[in-house]
Amino acid sequence: xxxxxxxxxxxxxxxxxxxxxxxxxxxxxxxxxxxxxxxxxxxxxxxxxxxxxxxxxxxxxxxxxxxxxxxxxxxxxxxxxxxxxxxxxxxxxxxxxxxxxxxxxxxxxxxxxxxxxxxxxxxxxxxxxxxxxxxxxxxxxxxxxxxxxxxxxxxxxxxxxxxxxxxxxxxxxxxxxxxxxxxxxxxxxxxxxxxxxxxxxxxxxxxxxxxxxxxxxxxxxxxxxxxxxxxxxxxxxxxxxxxxxxxxxxxxxxxxxxxxxxxxxxxxxxxxxxxxxxxxxxxxxxxxxxxxxxxxxxxxxxxxxxxxxxxxxxxxxxxxxxxxxxxxxxxxxxxxxxxxxxxxxxxxxxxxxxxxxxxxxxxxxxxx
Numbered sequence: 001x002x003x004x005x006x007x008x009x010x011x012x013x014x015x016x017x018x019x020x021x022x023x024x025x026x027x028x029x030x031x032x033x034x035x036x037x038x039x040x041x042x043x044x045x046x047x048x049x050x051x052x053x054x055x056x057x058x059x060x061x062x063x064x065x066x067x068x069x070x071x072x073x074x075x076x077x078x079x080x081x082x083x084x085x086x087x088x089x090x091x092x093x094x095x096x097x098x099x100x101x102x103x104x105x106x107x108x109x110x111x112x113x114x115x116x117x118x119x120x121x122x123x124x125x126x127x128x129x130x131x132x133x134x135x136x137x138x139x140x141x142x143x144x145x146x147x148x149x150x151x152x153x154x155x156x157x158x159x160x161x162x163x164x165x166x167x168x169x170x171x172x173x174x175x176x177x178x179x180x181x182x183x184x185x186x187x188x189x190x191x192x193x194x195x196x197x198x199x200x201x202x203x204x205x206x207x208x209x210x211x212x213x214x215x216x217x218x219x220x221x222x223x224x225x226x227x228x229x230x231x232x233x234x235x236x237x238x239x240x241x242x243x244x245x246x247x248x249x250x251x252x253x254x255x256x257x258x259x260x261x262x263x264x265x266x267x268x269x270x271x272x273x274x275x276x277x278x279x280x281x282x283x284x285x286x287x288x289x290x291x292x293x294x295x296x297x298x299x300x301x302x303x304x305x306x307x308x309x310x311x312x313x314x315x316x317x318x319x320x321x322x323x324x325x326x327x328x329x330x331x332x333x334x335x336x337x338x339x340x341x342x343x344x345x346x347x348x349x350x351x352x353x354x355x356x357x358x359x360x361x362x363x364x365x366x367x368x
Contacts, residue, residue, distance in 0.1 A: 011106030012044030164351030165278030214322030281350030286342035311346030
């Protein structure tokens with residue numbers, strides 16, 4: 001290992017790739033302070049969320065040409081080889097410039113050229129897969145990787161090791177009971193009412209919005225207060241103001257402080273993206289998961305380990321309705337003993353130290 005270890009992280013595109021990348025970067029930064037020398041560089045593209053998120057967290061971002069991978073055979077597939085050659089060439093030059101000791105990829109169109117460039121430059125690779133059903137880039141990367149870490153046990157990747165999902169310390173160290181009063185006050189919620197958190201990812205989810213708003217009166221009648229993140233574009237999602245003494249229904253566009261949202265809640269109604277499932281289980285917050293009904297079914301597979309462990313429920317998007325919430329969610333959120341049992345099982349299925357475990361693997365590989 002060189003005097004100053006150089007770690008290159010490839011995880012641009014969506015929040016599902018970027019958040020675990022940044023959680024690992026934070027863990028490596030903590031190690032670097034002890035080791036006395038560690039250089040961390042993130043790879044991304046000009047069109048991804050990383051252009052905003054990575055600099056905001058204080059990490060160096062270098063841009064490479066994207067290589068979108070069509071899910072189905074189309075004419076665009078014919079353009080992929082040329083794009084790969086260009087992106088791999090530029091990424092390989094960047095790895096030489098950075099004197100990279102290890103490349104860590106999180107999948108997506110940034111990771112694939114990083115894996116191929118690292119192989120040509122003889123730089124060892126570590127792969128982290130967030131979803132229970134891996135994407136094409138990580139299936140390729142696993143074949144050339146020194147180590148392969150996965151979030152969900154049983155993920156079908158060559159050489160997979162179950163590590164968990166790297167999470168921000170604001171989430172992984174969250175003490176929900178200790179922060180509950182602060183969190184509920186921050187959102188204008190009552191201190192002692194059963195609380196349902198509804199969110200559908202950063203953009204919201206129309207089916208969750210419709211079902212939750214449609215059940216608003218039934219939730220209020222049961223004394224359940226709601227914190228509902230509708231998504232910034234869904235300004236038509238509203239609930240009439242409640243009279244004093246009634247259970248609040250608080251609608252926000254977006255939740256900047258997910259740690260406080262989790263601390264405020266007793267139960268979540270949400271999609272089952274990999275980061276969402278990992279965060280909820282890590283903090284021990286039970287959930288009703290509503291997998292995204294499109295794609296390859298990965299969201300259902302993400303939620304299954306937690307649901308099978310007794311940490312939540314699973315409902316198909318087509319079956320979610322106001323009456324379903326009234327029949328299933330209200331009895332659950334208003335029964336303290338049931339909530340405690342589900343919370344214990346959710347926490348048992350979670351992992352709070354995946355960032356440090358993955359950092360150990362990365363630094364071990366960098367030293368070989």
